[in-house]
Amino acid sequence: MPDAHDLLWGHRPTPTRGPRRTLTVEHIATTAITIADADGLPATTMQRVAERLDVTKMALYRYVPGKDELVALMIDTALGEPPDGPPAPWRAALRSWSDALFTRFAAHPWALAATIGPRPIGPHELTWLERALAALADTALTGSEAMDTVATLVGHVRGIAQQMAAQHTEAALQHSFATLVEGRADRFPAIVRALSSSSSSDNQDSDNQGSDNQGGALAFGLDRVLDGVELFLRVKANPS
Amino acid sequence: MPDAHDLLWGHRPTPTRGPRRTLTVEHIATTAITIADADGLPATTMQRVAERLDVTKMALYRYVPGKDELVALMIDTALGEPPDGPPAPWRAALRSWSDALFTRFAAHPWALAATIGPRPIGPHELTWLERALAALADTALTGSEAMDTVATLVGHVRGIAQQMAAQHTEAALQHSFATLVEGRADRFPAIVRALSSSSSSDNQDSDNQGSDNQGGALAFGLDRVLDGVELFLRVKANPS
DNA sequence: CCAAAACTGTATCCGATGGAAACAGTATAT
DNA sequence: ATATACTGTTTCCATCGGATACAGTTTTGG
Known part of the structure; x- marks a missing residue:
C-alpha cells in the first residue's frame, strides 16, 4: 500500500x-x-x-x-493547478495569484481547516508556491524574503477566506460584532467607533489613491502588503 | 443549561x-x-x-x-487578556500586539485549528480586537480600514504560527521543501533558486533600513504590512 | 490448459468517541 | 419534615475509523 x-x-x-x-x-x-x-x-x-x-x-x-x-x-x-495568465510584472502577478488562491479556498472552505498542522505537501500545492516565487524571481528579494512575502500573502488570503466561511458577507460579520458589543459600549469603545464609522458611508473622498477599496477586506490587505513589499524593494535599490 | x-x-x-x-x-x-x-x-x-x-x-x-x-x-x-503595555504610537502598539498574539498561538497551537469556521466569540477575543482598534483610533483610517488592517495582521500572525506548529523551525521548513523538490528541479526552478539563495548567507548588506530581519518570517511580514499601512496613511494625508 | 498466486470488494467485528437517559444521593425552600 | 431541585454516576447507544477473514476474479507460470 x-x-x-x-x-x-x-x-x-x-x-x-x-x-x-x-x-x-x-x-x-x-x-x-x-x-x-x-x-x-x-x-x-x-x-x-x-x-x-x-x-x-x-x-x-x-x-x-x-x-x-x-x-x-x-x-x-x-487546490488544483494555479491558473496561468500572461506573464506580468511581479506585483500584478502576485495580485492575481492571491485572488485565484482566495477563489479556491472560498470554493472549498473545509480546505482551510484541513491545511492546518503537519501534513504531506502535494504537487499542486507546491506548484502554487512555485508560481509565486517565480513572480518574485526577477526582483531584488533574497530567497527567504520571497518566501516570507508569499507566506504573508497566503496568511492574508486564508484569513479573509476564513472570515467569509464563517460569516458569508462582511456586513454579516459587522452585524455579529455589533450584536456582541451591544450594551457593552463601555468595554469596547474602539469597536463601537469602528463599526459606526464604517457603516456610515463616508466616502466623500472616493478617489483614494487608486487603491481599489471596493473589493473589501481581501483587496485592502493585499494592497497594503504589496505596497509594503514595493517600498522594501525601492529602499533596497536606493537607500537614500 | x-x-x-x-x-x-x-x-x-x-x-x-x-x-x-x-x-x-x-x-x-x-x-x-x-x-x-x-x-x-x-x-x-x-x-x-x-x-x-x-x-x-x-x-x-x-x-x-x-x-x-x-x-x-x-x-x-x-487567548486570555491581551497584555497591556504603556501607550504607544499606533505602529509600535500594533507591532507588540501582533507579537503577543503570536506568542499565545505558539503556546497553544491547537487554538489555530479550533478557531476556524463559525463559532461563538468570547470576551477575551473581543478584547484583543478592541485593543488593536484602539491603537488605530487616532489615525485617519476609517472603521472598516482599521478592521481590515487588523484582519491582515491576524492572518499573518496565524499563518506564521501555523508554519511553526507544523515545522518547529524555519530551517526545518526549508529542509522539507528541499526534500520535495529534490530530483524535480525542472518542475520547480523558482523554489530551488529561492532555497539556495536563502541558505547561502548573503547578508553582506546587514544594515537593511532598520527592518529587523533577524526575527524571521513573522517580523518580515509584519514590517511589510505596517509599512503598507503607514504609506497608506501618508498618501491619505498628503495626496501628492 | 490448469493450478497457484495475486488481487478484488464484502461481511463481520472492534475500540473509542460524543452524548442521552435513568438513577440514587444531597442540600435547600416551603 | 417533606417536596423540590440539583449533584455526580451508571448504563446504554449510534457513529466513527479501521483490522481481519473471506469468497470471488484475473493473470501468470508450468
Missing part, C-alpha cells in the same frame, strides 16, 4: 493480476470533495463517500491507506 | 439547592487546555478531561452543554 507521499505524487503500484479495479483514487477524491463542499469535512465520512460510489466502506481502503491520506488527496485536488 | 454564548460571557445560573458543585467551568477549561497543549486537540476527549478531574465523563455535561462549547471556552481562556 502506497503511503501519503506516494499517493500524492502519483507513485502508485499498477497491479496486473486480480479483478479489475472499479474505482480510482481520483474518483474517490473528487467524490469526497463534493461531499465536503456540500456538508463540510466532519460530514465527509468513509461511509458516505463509499455510499456515493456504490461500494462498501472498506473497499476504499484498497485505494487509500486511511482517512488522513484521503484528506491530503482532497486538498491537493481541490 | 446555558448555551455557548452565556457560558463565554459569564451568564451562568447560580443554583441554590442541591449538593455543592465539585468543579467550575474555569477549572474544566484550564484542565482541557493543559491536555490540548501537551497532546493536541484530538487527544482532548471528554474522558481524559474527566479523568484528570477525578470525575466521570458525564459529570462534565453538568457544566458544559457539549464539546463544542468546551472548545469555545478553551479558546477564549487560552
Whole structure:
C-alpha cells in the first residue's frame, strides 16, 4: 500500500493480476470533495463517500491507506493547478495569484481547516508556491524574503477566506460584532467607533489613491502588503 | 443549561439547592487546555478531561452543554487578556500586539485549528480586537480600514504560527521543501533558486533600513504590512 | 490448459468517541 | 419534615475509523 507521499505524487503500484479495479483514487477524491463542499469535512465520512460510489466502506481502503491520506488527496485536488495568465510584472502577478488562491479556498472552505498542522505537501500545492516565487524571481528579494512575502500573502488570503466561511458577507460579520458589543459600549469603545464609522458611508473622498477599496477586506490587505513589499524593494535599490 | 454564548460571557445560573458543585467551568477549561497543549486537540476527549478531574465523563455535561462549547471556552481562556503595555504610537502598539498574539498561538497551537469556521466569540477575543482598534483610533483610517488592517495582521500572525506548529523551525521548513523538490528541479526552478539563495548567507548588506530581519518570517511580514499601512496613511494625508 | 498466486470488494467485528437517559444521593425552600 | 431541585454516576447507544477473514476474479507460470 502506497503511503501519503506516494499517493500524492502519483507513485502508485499498477497491479496486473486480480479483478479489475472499479474505482480510482481520483474518483474517490473528487467524490469526497463534493461531499465536503456540500456538508463540510466532519460530514465527509468513509461511509458516505463509499455510499456515493456504490461500494462498501472498506473497499476504499484498497485505494487509500486511511482517512488522513484521503484528506491530503482532497486538498491537493481541490487546490488544483494555479491558473496561468500572461506573464506580468511581479506585483500584478502576485495580485492575481492571491485572488485565484482566495477563489479556491472560498470554493472549498473545509480546505482551510484541513491545511492546518503537519501534513504531506502535494504537487499542486507546491506548484502554487512555485508560481509565486517565480513572480518574485526577477526582483531584488533574497530567497527567504520571497518566501516570507508569499507566506504573508497566503496568511492574508486564508484569513479573509476564513472570515467569509464563517460569516458569508462582511456586513454579516459587522452585524455579529455589533450584536456582541451591544450594551457593552463601555468595554469596547474602539469597536463601537469602528463599526459606526464604517457603516456610515463616508466616502466623500472616493478617489483614494487608486487603491481599489471596493473589493473589501481581501483587496485592502493585499494592497497594503504589496505596497509594503514595493517600498522594501525601492529602499533596497536606493537607500537614500 | 446555558448555551455557548452565556457560558463565554459569564451568564451562568447560580443554583441554590442541591449538593455543592465539585468543579467550575474555569477549572474544566484550564484542565482541557493543559491536555490540548501537551497532546493536541484530538487527544482532548471528554474522558481524559474527566479523568484528570477525578470525575466521570458525564459529570462534565453538568457544566458544559457539549464539546463544542468546551472548545469555545478553551479558546477564549487560552487567548486570555491581551497584555497591556504603556501607550504607544499606533505602529509600535500594533507591532507588540501582533507579537503577543503570536506568542499565545505558539503556546497553544491547537487554538489555530479550533478557531476556524463559525463559532461563538468570547470576551477575551473581543478584547484583543478592541485593543488593536484602539491603537488605530487616532489615525485617519476609517472603521472598516482599521478592521481590515487588523484582519491582515491576524492572518499573518496565524499563518506564521501555523508554519511553526507544523515545522518547529524555519530551517526545518526549508529542509522539507528541499526534500520535495529534490530530483524535480525542472518542475520547480523558482523554489530551488529561492532555497539556495536563502541558505547561502548573503547578508553582506546587514544594515537593511532598520527592518529587523533577524526575527524571521513573522517580523518580515509584519514590517511589510505596517509599512503598507503607514504609506497608506501618508498618501491619505498628503495626496501628492 | 490448469493450478497457484495475486488481487478484488464484502461481511463481520472492534475500540473509542460524543452524548442521552435513568438513577440514587444531597442540600435547600416551603 | 417533606417536596423540590440539583449533584455526580451508571448504563446504554449510534457513529466513527479501521483490522481481519473471506469468497470471488484475473493473470501468470508450468
